Amino acid sequence: MSLLDTRERKRASPTPPRAAAHPGLGQRIRAAKWSYLYLAPMAVLLLAFVVYPIFASFGYTFYRWNGIGAPGDYVGLANFRQILHDSIFWGAVGHTFVYAFVLVPVQLLLALALALVLNNPKLKFALFFRTVYFIPVVTSAAVVGVVIQLMLANFGDSAGSLLAKTGMTNGHIDWLGNPHTALAVIIAIGIWHTLGYNLVYFLAGLQTIPAELYEAAKLDGCGPVQSFFRITIPLLRQVGVVIVVLAFIGSFQVFDLVQVLTGGGPYFATEVVNTYIYHLAFGGSAGAAAEPDIGLASAASFLYGLLLIVFSALQVLALRGISRRRAAADQ
Amino acid sequence: MSTLSQRPRPRTRLSLRQGRRGLLYLALLGGGLIWLYPFLWALGSSLKSTDGFFSGGLNPIPSEFHWSNYSEAWTQADFSRFFVNTVLFATGTVIVTLLATSMAGYVLARTEFPGKKIWLGLVGVTLFLPHGYTIIPVFDLIQRLHLLNTLWSVVIVQSAGGMVFGTFLFMGYFTTIDRGLEDAARVDGANFHQIFWRIMLPLSGPMLATVGLFACINAWNSFFIPLVFTLSRPELHTLSVGMFNFIGQNSTAWTLVCAGSVITLLPIVLIFIVLQRFFINGLAGAVKQ
Structure with missing residues (x-):
């Protein structure tokens, strides 16, 4: 019945015109002229500002170019060589990976725990609490960074003197000025700032799990811990993969x-790849060369892009492998 | 749980459970207070005197209210200009994003044309490519189009970044609308444009709100794009860039900085609280797909 229905509907719909048995390509294109016109603004913006730049940035990598006029000083692969031998670049890659590999697990665990609490139908004011914990997400990282910087300038001393009493330090701690603490502070702020996204994702995932499953498990004598590991976790797997990849x-x-809190400093201790590229291309870091070098920045971008593509592919493969193996084990 | 409920003395059990629930609320409330503490602190500190700012430390409550910080930030520190720029930038981005993505989402969902599948594939691939690092060619392109240091450049580049997400959301929405509606309109003599602008678009109110809100929040908070494209034109700076620059130049006017933060953060937080239904639904829908 429903199959017939859709088939009939398709036939009734005049776009695409299927009256002619097999209209030629040109004819079909002409018939769909309004479709192309409506698609055009989105297509032009996407091609010009997302697709084209991916290819164009590759072209710049062969030039020494300060960004003014047309690139003319061809240097071959020298930019790649220079980046690959730059310890600051590898340091930036390292910091970015540390940032990601500490932030993602901590943030996801916190978000999942909070989502489990807020998902309880008996909890009152769940919506209010969700709003509270989500608010940092909608605020500008740049401005939040400034505020927290100011707080730390005050808090640094209060917490510092507290630590001094326990004999751990000698008083003043410059949280963002100290190469040993700066990255940790940035990671903590990062966890705080975007946790709300994952909270909402997990809540959405939890709401797809039918409540009857838990009731059935309860009747079968399952405790809350058991039903968490046997029902919640397996059924969150699909959403979970998306959440991990997005995070x-x-x-x-x-x-x-990073740009607002430390600008990559002190002594490149918090330089991440995007601030490194920014400093190469637009200057502005204490340690970066005064003259902007778009070629060098593009080479760094390109290498990092490659690294990310490889990592994303590995990640998707690994996550798929894990969930497939688990699914097989469950059966 | 089930063994517990079989035990006698239900009254103590109940109060125990109530106590535990009370603790949970207390923890959630306390956590929430800590969670929002930076905002509360900024709000309080924006009203402190300069001396009060330093002596107050982490206490967010000002000893006396210095409303003049706001008027000073608004006029002398140019936050009025940054605010107007940000409103223009966000409005422009919302309009461009809504127009481009609703039209594209409609034709991709409801019409057939050669190349549609290829295009959808290409769009899908761009989702997985890291494109945060392509700012340099975009900069070059904007320079060649003679749009550098205009508000337009920021609007266009910012909108382009939201194309894929918005188009997919609209596509999903338009596929759910009953086809009979279009057919009926066509029988009544409505043409392609009338069907889209008079019937389909007005029907997509919730999705317009969702995509528009996303575009608005992202634009309002955008830092990198306005920073790069208006670097040398302070009169075009948005709130976040203006704030960044203000600190670079006036490293001591902290109460003004706090007032500026509140001017930047409060409007978007209020917009979110009022319209959060659309925002949360959009996010939840996107991750479930």
Whole structure:
């Protein structure tokens, strides 16, 4: 019945015109002229500002170019060589990976725990609490960074003197000025700032799990811990994979927080790849060369892009493998 | 749980459970207070005097209210200009994003045309490519189009970044609308444009709100794009860039900085609280797909 229905509907719909047995390609294109016109604004914006730049940035990598006029000083692969031998670049890659690999697990565990609490139908004001914990997400990382910087300037001393009493330090701690603590502080702020996204994702995932499953498990004598591991976790798997991938993609592109909080310093201790590229291309870092070098920045971008593609592919493969093996084990 | 409920003395059990629930609320409330503490602190500190700011430390409550911080930030520190720029930038981005993605989402969902599948494939691939690092060619392109240091460049580049997400959301929405509606309109003599603008678009109100809100929040908070494209034109700076620059130049006017933060953060937080239904639904829908 429903199959017939859709088939009939398709036939009744005049776009595409299926009256002619097999209209030629040109004819079909002409018939769909309005479709192309309506698609055009989105297509032009996407091609010009997302697709084209991916290819174009590759072209710049062969030139020494300060970004003014047309690139003319061809240097071959020298830019790649220079980046590959730059310890600051590898340091930035390392910091970005540390940022991502600490932030993602901690943030996801916290978000999942909070989602489990807020998902309880008996909890009152769940919506209110969700709003509270989500608010940092909608605020500008740049401005939040400034506020927290100011707080730390005050808090640094209060917490510092507290630690001094326990004999751990000698008083003043410059949280963001100290190469040993700066990255940790940035990671903590990063966890706080975007946790709300994952909270909402997990809540959405939890709401797809039918409540009857838990009731049935309860009747079968399952405790809450058991039903968490036997029902919640397996059924969250699909959404979970998406959440993990999105969280990693987001953390690898960290820029605003670092730029505002430390600018990559002190002594490149918090330089992440995006701030490194920014400093190469537009200057502005204490240690970066005064003259902007778009070629070098593009080479760094390109290498990092390659690294991310490889990592994303590995990640998707690994996550798929895990969930497939688990699914097989469950059966 | 089930063994517990079989035990006698239900009254103590109940109060125990109530106590535990009370603790949970207390923990959630306390956690929430800590969670929002930076905002509360900024709000309080924006009203402190300069001395009060330093002596107050982490206490967010000002000893006296210095409303003049706001008027000073608004006029002398140019936050009025940054605010207007941000409103223009966000409005422009919302309009461009809504127009482009609703039209594209409609034709991709409801019409057939050669190349549709290829295009959808290409769009899908761009989702997985890291494109945060392509700012340099975009900069070059904007320069060649003679749009550098205009508000337009920021609007266009910002909108382009939201194309895929918005188009997919609209596509999903338009596929759910009953086809009979279009057919009936066509029988009544409505043409392609009338069907879209008079019937389909007005029907997609919730999705317009969702995509528009996303575009608005992302634009309002955008830092990198306005920073790069208006670097040398302070009169075009948005709130976040203006704030960044203000600190670079006035490293001591902290109460003004706090007032500026509140001017930047409060409007978008209020917009979110009022319209959060659309925002949360959009996110939840996107991750479930």
